[in-house]
Amino acid sequence: MSVDSAKVRAIAELARLAIPTAQEAAIATELSAVLDLFDALAAAPVDALTPLSHPGDPHLRLRADLVTEGDQREAFAVLAPAESAGYYLVPKVIE
Amino acid sequence: MSADLDTVSGQLAALASGATSSHALTERALQRAADAQLPLNALISRVGAQHALAAADAADEARAHGQAGALCGIPYAHKDLFCTAGVATTCASRMLENFVPPYSAAIHERISSAGAVLIGKANMDEFAMGSSNEHSYFGAVHNPWDLTRVPGGSSGGSAALVAARVLPFATGSDTGGSIRQPAALCGVTGLKPTYGRVSRWGMIAYASSLDQAGVIALSVQDCARVLDVMSGFDARDSTSAQRAKIDVAAALALPLKGLRIGRPRQWFGVGIEDGVGAAVENALAQYAKQGASIIDVDLPSSIYAIPAYYVIAPAEASSNLARFDGVRYGHRCNNPIDLADLYKRSRAEGFGHEVQKRILTGTYALSTGYYDAYYVRAQKVRRLIANDYARAFTEVDVIAGPTSPTIAFKLGEKLSDPLALYLADINTVGVNLAGLPALSIPCGFSAGMPVGLQLVAPTWREDLLIGAGHGYQQVTEFHRAAPPAAGQTETVHE
Numbered sequence: 001m002s003v004d005s006a007k008v009r010a011i012a013e014l015a016r017l018a019i020p021t022a023q024e025a026a027i028a029t030e031l032s033a034v035l036d037l038f039d040a041l042a043a044a045p046v047d048a049l050t051p052l053s054h055p056g057d058p059h060l061r062l063r064a065d066l067v068t069e070g071d072q073r074e075a076f077a078v079l080a081p082a083e084s085a086g087y088y089l090v091p092k093v094i095e
Numbered sequence: 096m097s098a099d100l101d102t103v104s105g106q107l108a109a110l111a112s113g114a115t116s117s118h119a120l121t122e123r124a125l126q127r128a129a130d131a132q133l134p135l136n137a138l139i140s141r142v143g144a145q146h147a148l149a150a151a152d153a154a155d156e157a158r159a160h161g162q163a164g165a166l167c168g169i170p171y172a173h174k175d176l177f178c179t180a181g182v183a184t185t186c187a188s189r190m191l192e193n194f195v196p197p198y199s200a201a202i203h204e205r206i207s208s209a210g211a212v213l214i215g216k217a218n219m220d221e222f223a224m225g226s227s228n229e230h231s232y233f234g235a236v237h238n239p240w241d242l243t244r245v246p247g248g249s250s251g252g253s254a255a256l257v258a259a260r261v262l263p264f265a266t267g268s269d270t271g272g273s274i275r276q277p278a279a280l281c282g283v284t285g286l287k288p289t290y291g292r293v294s295r296w297g298m299i300a301y302a303s304s305l306d307q308a309g310v311i312a313l314s315v316q317d318c319a320r321v322l323d324v325m326s327g328f329d330a331r332d333s334t335s336a337q338r339a340k341i342d343v344a345a346a347l348a349l350p351l352k353g354l355r356i357g358r359p360r361q362w363f364g365v366g367i368e369d370g371v372g373a374a375v376e377n378a379l380a381q382y383a384k385q386g387a388s389i390i391d392v393d394l395p396s397s398i399y400a401i402p403a404y405y406v407i408a409p410a411e412a413s414s415n416l417a418r419f420d421g422v423r424y425g426h427r428c429n430n431p432i433d434l435a436d437l438y439k440r441s442r443a444e445g446f447g448h449e450v451q452k453r454i455l456t457g458t459y460a461l462s463t464g465y466y467d468a469y470y471v472r473a474q475k476v477r478r479l480i481a482n483d484y485a486r487a488f489t490e491v492d493v494i495a496g497p498t499s500p501t502i503a504f505k506l507g508e509k510l511s512d513p514l515a516l517y518l519a520d521i522n523t524v525g526v527n528l529a530g531l532p533a534l535s536i537p538c539g540f541s542a543g544m545p546v547g548l549q550l551v552a553p554t555w556r557e558d559l560l561i562g563a564g565h566g567y568q569q570v571t572e573f574h575r576a577a578p579p580a581a582g583q584t585e586t587v588h589e
Binding site (some may be wrong): 003006010012014015016017018019027030031033034037038039040041042044045046048049050051052053054055056058060061063072075076078079080081082083085086090092093 | 110194195197217290291304306330332333334339396398399401402403405406417420421423424425426427431432433434435436437438439440442443446451452455456458459460462468470471473474475476477478481482496513514517525529533551554
């Protein structure tokens with residue numbers, strides 16, 4: 001098995017997901033099955049190829065350096081789980 | 096009302112002749128949606144009936160003043176990942192259960208401008224991650240042909256609504272087959288355009304290098320009508336292409352005689368059900384009868400499509416879904432002890448199991464020590480797959496084969512074996528990796544369940560798909576077959 005509980009904890013930390021300890025082993029088994037699927041890629045004859053990140057290798061357009069978005073602070077702030085006076089509220093970060 | 100009122104083309108003709116009104120069609124759609132909700136569970140976010148009927152009245156008014164747009168007065172639904180200002184947009188996730196967007200997706204603007212009437216938002220796999228519509232926070236969607244079976248996914252609600260004749264069209268999105276596979280499993284027509292053809296602005300992202308918006312309807316002609324409205328350049332989507340519109344009338348008139356259809360040997364091998372293979376072979380025989388030539392082609396890298404897709408899509412998802420952190424919008428956990436706890440618990444509570452699994456998979460594939468072995472290698476395999484298609488298209492005009500190797504499976508059947516579910520995408524994911532347009536059309540039945548024929552064309556050649564698909568539907572009746580209780584869903588209540 002390519003992933004163990006310790007690895008699940010490490011990835012979950014990177015992904016900012018709280019995984020209950022009791023579920024770590026089951027998730028390790030599931031992830032291992034997916035990663036085993038990836039092993040097939042090792043046999044693909046790709047050494048001479050460059051990676052393809054987007055279909056057609058598009059070039060990103062540049063746009064004029066103009067302000068196009070108006071102030072929508074109130075419209076966006078109203079969606080926040082916790083906000084006050086247009087600010088997003090989070091738990092205290094600095095004592 | 097006649098059966099023809101189930102299609103976009105039929106409704107438009109009836110509206111144009113004055114035989115019906117958008118108000119009447121919208122009332123009918125709302126009634127059918129209400130009747131179908133218990134058995135199918137296909138709608139999850141509602142537009143109030145009053146709002147829908149007001150939009151219908153506005154459409155009738157516009158038509159009376161000679162200002163009818165291309166879809167004026169036609170009721171429809173969006174897959175619930177297209178933002179609709181003032182209407183909940185949940186992505187079938189607890190994370191966005193209470194999200195009401197402050198703006199509308201580009202395709203919603205375009206379809207609304209054409210006069211269509213939104214009646215609701217369709218159920219889907221959470222964040223479009225799934226092939227069975229069982230991964231929805233709001234519960235599974237049921238297949239109208241057999242309520243014990245899945246409709247496919249992730250646009251399962253859209254396909255079920257169209258199949259059940261609740262609505263003549265619904266939007267969808269396709270990252271690895273999410274329009275074509277449910278269309279196939281529900282016996283309807285689904286069109287996934289070329290990457291860049293339709294703006295994704297306001298479409299909640301799953302995997303940005305693969306996602307493409309499209310449409311599900313009852314015929315190729317109807318899909319083409321809606322695509323014509325949806326498509327076009329949009330400066331707000333950096334991947335939106337500046338291409339000429341498809342000439343739909345010319346595409347519909349494309350003769351089948353002389354069309355070169357590629358039959359990939361790799362799509363007819365191990366894992367394909369006998370009944371599915373037989374229906375698809377019959378469809379190819381029908382094309383041959385109409386004068387098309389069927390040519391065996393090879394897509395040898397098809398065997399790598401599933402692993403490459405399941406590296407790239409989760410990697411991009413892990414990045415895209417980082418924005419759901421419980422701060423700016425979306426679900427927030429109760430009583431976080433600090434910021435890290437807020438992020439981790441909000442995300443763990445807000446995302447379902449499959450979404451979390453894909454985030455973890457993607458995070459792993461992008462992490463130090465694995466990035467080259469998984470992500471970069473998968474991107475190289477992606478080029479290999481795109482090159483396969485490019486080579487095949489030097490010999491043929493379109494490629495055809497089964498959309499899905501199986502008919503719709505039983506609800507719950509593959510939940511205990513997630514890899515079996517991933518393999519259901521075997522013929523569809525390569526198309527997304529290469530960015531090609533593709534179509535699924537009904538081509539027969541196996542064990543009483545619909546079978547889909549997938550047609551794939553070179554980039555920007557949706558006209559070939561429209562021509563080939565419409566030509567087939569001119570000489571066959573499979574796309575007209577309706578589930579036993581369609582349109583009178585009260586009789587299928589259990």
